[in-house]
Amino acid sequence: MILLLFLAATLRISVPYTLAALGASINERGGVVNIALEGMMLNGALAYVLGAHFTGNAWMGVAAALAAGIATGALHALVTVVARADQITSGLGINLLAAGLTKFVLTQVFHSSSNSSRVVGLPTWDLAGLVNLPGIGQVLATPLVMITVALVLGGQWLLFRSVFGLRLRSIGERPEAAATLGLSVSAYRIAGVLASGALAGLAGAWLASEQHSFTDGMTGGRGYIALAAMIVGKWSPFGAAAACLLFGAAEALQITLQGSRFPNELLQMMPYLVTMLALAGFIGRAVAPRAVGVPYDPEEQ
Amino acid sequence: MFDVGGRGDKSFNDAAYAGLERAQKELGITFTTLETGEGSDREAQMRQLAAGGSQLVFGVGFLFTDDIYGLAQEFPEVKFACVDYTLKEGQALPPNLVALEFKEQEGSFLVGALAALLTKTGKVGFVGGMEIPLIKKFEAGYRAGVKAANPKVELIVKYAGTTGTAFKDPTKGKELGLAEYNQGADIIFHASGSTGLGVFEAAREKGKLAIGVDSDQQAEAPGFILTSMVKRVETSVFDSIRELKEGRWQGGIREFGLKEDGVGWVYDDQNKALIPDGVKAKVDAFKAEIVAGRIVVPVQ
Numbered sequence: 001m002i003l004l005l006f007l008a009a010t011l012r013i014s015v016p017y018t019l020a021a022l023g024a025s026i027n028e029r030g031g032v033v034n035i036a037l038e039g040m041m042l043n044g045a046l047a048y049v050l051g052a053h054f055t056g057n058a059w060m061g062v063a064a065a066l067a068a069g070i071a072t073g074a075l076h077a078l079v080t081v082v083a084r085a086d087q088i089t090s091g092l093g094i095n096l097l098a099a100g101l102t103k104f105v106l107t108q109v110f111h112s113s114s115n116s117s118r119v120v121g122l123p124t125w126d127l128a129g130l131v132n133l134p135g136i137g138q139v140l141a142t143p144l145v146m147i148t149v150a151l152v153l154g155g156q157w158l159l160f161r162s163v164f165g166l167r168l169r170s171i172g173e174r175p176e177a178a179a180t181l182g183l184s185v186s187a188y189r190i191a192g193v194l195a196s197g198a199l200a201g202l203a204g205a206w207l208a209s210e211q212h213s214f215t216d217g218m219t220g221g222r223g224y225i226a227l228a229a230m231i232v233g234k235w236s237p238f239g240a241a242a243a244c245l246l247f248g249a250a251e252a253l254q255i256t257l258q259g260s261r262f263p264n265e266l267l268q269m270m271p272y273l274v275t276m277l278a279l280a281g282f283i284g285r286a287v288a289p290r291a292v293g294v295p296y297d298p299e300e301q
Numbered sequence: 302m303f304d305v306g307g308r309g310d311k312s313f314n315d316a317a318y319a320g321l322e323r324a325q326k327e328l329g330i331t332f333t334t335l336e337t338g339e340g341s342d343r344e345a346q347m348r349q350l351a352a353g354g355s356q357l358v359f360g361v362g363f364l365f366t367d368d369i370y371g372l373a374q375e376f377p378e379v380k381f382a383c384v385d386y387t388l389k390e391g392q393a394l395p396p397n398l399v400a401l402e403f404k405e406q407e408g409s410f411l412v413g414a415l416a417a418l419l420t421k422t423g424k425v426g427f428v429g430g431m432e433i434p435l436i437k438k439f440e441a442g443y444r445a446g447v448k449a450a451n452p453k454v455e456l457i458v459k460y461a462g463t464t465g466t467a468f469k470d471p472t473k474g475k476e477l478g479l480a481e482y483n484q485g486a487d488i489i490f491h492a493s494g495s496t497g498l499g500v501f502e503a504a505r506e507k508g509k510l511a512i513g514v515d516s517d518q519q520a521e522a523p524g525f526i527l528t529s530m531v532k533r534v535e536t537s538v539f540d541s542i543r544e545l546k547e548g549r550w551q552g553g554i555r556e557f558g559l560k561e562d563g564v565g566w567v568y569d570d571q572n573k574a575l576i577p578d579g580v581k582a583k584v585d586a587f588k589a590e591i592v593a594g595r596i597v598v599p600v601q
Binding site: 005009012013016112113114115207210211212213215216217218220221222251252255256258259264265268 | 311312314432457458459460462463466469470471472473475476477479480481483495498499502
């Protein structure tokens, strides 16, 4: 039972990391750095609450979160792909903007700088009595968990088995070569960033749905952890998902063991230690897509 | 006047603001407030208030400690007050600075005793925000209260983290709460800002009880909040202004404990069904002991 509860906690913690890391893998494979995950997620979380608050329907919240994530992605795409500005700067700007914007909307709509009022969360899907499994059933029966699994499988296929994925990856490695083949570098990059926005928005929806509310700054740096997971996972959906599960397990273990005989300071370090160790060697060399972070300007070629 | 985290936090800053409004009504003062963002502009904004002719400048929250200490020396003619000022060993406060301190350990002692008297599983929990001496004070008082009421009750303690984010991460709070409930606790006291909203969420999901902090938090999860350990920031702000008005303002450390009615616990129509009269009487007896100085509550 303890093990099942631990697994359940691991899954709950991993879901937002996985969604965001999956999106980041897709857009970085196309050559765009996305440190705006944090802002996309935060906007998604607030949008979920607004959608659920005004319609009373959790799925409308999810739709709003997707829309907010895509809109934030569009902004990032506009700045980095269309205007070819620095991708890191754009990401940072979006994170700051999201932090301010969400707080502003929160105070305007809910008259609180701290948290929104309570909204509906996503219902559980009772497939074949799944929900009745001890310890872990409740989590497995959560629709976003199932959707996340499906998206990771779909993402892996998309990147490595589909024509779109092959072209996107070629653009992330040698955009000038892809362009001579007649591919639109911009179109593929924009598509990648929008997909990433949608997935990060969904991650935000998970956070807000689990809490039944939005809290100022509730993403708490999860976007950056997702980015680390993407690197540890070598820019592949399966790898990123595995890394997210590893990070989630480290965090769940830390939470479970706290208050026992283990020194707390050591436990607090654990998730970071796992990240460092994973980065430092267990997974071998992580090589970024060659053109990542470099704006593509056809006239310079 | 000044605050961090912002108005509308339903806690600390709103309480400070209520103190200001009361002073405006009863004492006829005027005030301005500024909100800080993260970090660096805090000092600049506070300097603006000090230089702008304010007689008394408040910093609401321990984050203001260093800035307010520096500015108090720079502007000796302006008076400063800081809620939850972090005292450093060997540091003397300038005469124009008052540190408004709360004996959180005393209020925490009472809710600890209450939890120990009401637990059915023999286990109670504590969720802290950032692991710092201020929050350790809550833990220490709570622990002492639990042990005083029933030494057999076990206490599970977990913290959200070691950075400021630990005070605003309800997702983490929910996991911590779920973990403690799963480990057998049936009542959890949180001292973790909005991280605690996640603890309330865990209480709802598990059908267990939680204890709020700073202000009365019953409205956040009606039926699942046993009580709240309240810090009357409003009182401290109002008193400070009144003293200035009456010309008996003094710098130094001002402590607000159970005796001064600066801390306490909520017992009203909403939660009294959860608390039998006999239990209430026992907690009140502990309070009397602390006020009389017969019980000294540890701070760490």
